[in-house]
Amino acid sequence: MTVYYKGFPQSTREEKLKMTNLLELPEKVKKIMPEGAYYYIASGAENEWTWRNNTQAFNHFQIVPRALTNMQDPQLDTTFMGMNLKTPVMICPIACHGIANAEAEIDTAKGAKAAGALFGMSTYCNKSVQDVQKAVGKSHRFMQLYLSKDWDFNKMVIEESEKAGFEGFYLTVDALVSGYREANIRTNFTYPVPLAFFQEWTGGKGEGQSVAQMYANSAQKIGPDDVRKIKELTDLPLIVKGVKCAEDAYKALGAGADGIEVSNHGGREVDGGPATIDVLPGIAREVRHAGRKVPIIFDGGVRRGSHVFKALALGADLVGIGRPFLYGLALGGAQGVQSVIEQLNKELLIDMQLTGCKTIEDVKHAKIDHFTYSADWGISSTSKSVMPPYPVTEDNQLKGEAADAVSGASEH
Template sequence: MTYYFKGFPQSDQNKSLKMIYVDELEERAKEVMPEPAYYYIASGSENEWTWRNNTAAFNHFQIIPRSLTDMDDPQTETEFLGKKLKTPIMISPIACHGISHKDGEVATALGAKEAGAMFSSSTYANRSVEDIAEAAGDAPRLFQLYLSKDWDFNQMVFDAVKAAGYQGIMLTVDALVSGYREANLRTKFTYPVPLDFFTRYQGGQGEGQSVAQMYAASAQKIGPDDLKKIKERSGLPVLVKGILCAEDAQMAIDAGADGIVISNHGGREIDGAPATIDMLPEIAKVVDHRVPIIFDSGVRRGSHVFKALALGADLVGIGRPYLYGLALGGSKGVASVINQLNDELKIDMQLTGCKTIEDVKHAMITNLPYSSDNLPSSTDPTVKPPYPVTDHNQMKASYVTGTDGEEPAPQVAEPVDTEGGASH
């Protein structure tokens, strides 16, 4: 079924998703999303070099397997800002979840709650923080702030977020203007669904606006004093989101930041910026455990989560994959994406002798100069050529294939006559 908001199609699915890995969902999402909405998610700025390298650069770092560790059953539970989580994987903020699903951020928050993950929502969310709080209850959540030039607007946001039980604010500092996003221009993307905070404050502004127009309403000038002012006015912990160099991390901590979010905005701002994972070790060294670190940008595998944790992160955010999961399966689709990555993470934990997430943070990582390709596996449908069909390599109709990774039921094979078919 599809729900239409003023002619814009929105998915209303709510089902668990099967996948071999999360990137499969990107292509499948085209079946339920119109082209402008799809490319709002599935694109970066300019030539998309940074967007691509965010994922490819994870290959700059390698996990050292460990043997004879005498352990099993790894556990992914962790804690952040006093909240217990089932996984270190978190939902990073992205605007306008209504382009993926009619229930928007409410469905995303419910999916995060089901998977036991930290959720975060954007200033540019479609659904209200009150709706999210009502649906998700006491599930942990953060709020991502695009600081406005209008401090009355900011105060309205602070008051609502605190009343709705959010644990902290993530102040975005790396998107003072919109990056040059060619895909948005080519598809003429505008936000097709109202954005709650703009509706309640300005009577509907947001719907029909371009990304660049929305960013123009935000503050283009943010400094350490703004961070102090936000902490004072909100009464909440404030994490600084969009740090990509050690000097800025130190400046944020000096200004009172309660956490650092290492991110290049998913390759959607400066094209030509380094991959986020390449900057993590240097920043983590300067932070030196004084405040927690959230990492995001480019995460597509459980091994990526493992590497980010081992290099200094406390939580690891995902972005685009969960929006595809949301489009294809609603809240259960979001949970499926988190669970898929968490299951992959557990495999790496077992193979490195890491019983807990704290163990992962001390795992052995090396940095050897391999090619940093990001090629898919040899059986990936995007690269695998059609398998040849011959008279001799086809299974009989009586062969029962396995499901969900189970072995096929045993069958008695018929002898094959190599001269031309099965013998009788």
């Protein structure tokens, strides 16, 4: 169940996950993941206001249920940039999957393929693009670029990714330096396992470096010319990731980008910036004026199928997840990643049925309201994090055959 790399414990779990919702996963992960690694995934920058509000801000928008729609059996299949996907949920690129599972990006790619989802892989990956290709063969996957100051390195990443069957690229533009991540500082976190591209290029393993040190080796100056330069190096689609306003979207598209990703890096960079769901509608409206079709990926705080629904209805074509799939990877390997996507799919299908949306394209035209509520944030009252132990009395316990079939009190 656990192996060790120079004393760092790596999960080897491979199993489907049993869960009520994704919010249960962080506490489970703490039992098998070292504190520094857990908070590398789980925390945000500074006071974590943006990190928290990425999820809370979904409550600023409300799904309008529809009746008399004469519809059943909604379908999740969708197309994106020529790819036929089984779900609008995608795997966002995150560094160093090896802190979650010994199989790292290999298992993440397997889980995404099993779920029919697009897989995004980071430049700061533990497994090589060749390893992923051998493991999953043909599958839908994009490579994320953290630009290096060394353009020979950038060219190598692009060329190796193309050879290994990757179908497109993301350029991350909102992480020129590391945000002030206090949890990483308090736990003295450094990357505990080697990073594949660094091994291949310099012989350096990348391990032992802090997040800030890794970013210091990357380009701190990125502009439209860098987008143009990447487009000169590849004919594959390029998504500019880290857009938070329409002006920057125009810059990216004007420089030749094929699409954008509305993202604030999971609240890990600028604390005090807006939640991504709050800026998505305006950006989508601006860049799609006069019927122009601009592919838009969204990420930030997604924990529920209703969050996926809202993001699609407010302008996204695909909805990315980050932290939850890493929790699934740690708890269940490839099957855990698949389980996380399937949980969101399950919840999304219910919302589609109750709003009369047969297809994902229907969801993109669903009715969304925007009201301000005083109680802006809350989770299920039966979540283990807030639910007190249920009282056990002589009168409320099942007995006899009923007790053999089901417990009379919830586990807490």
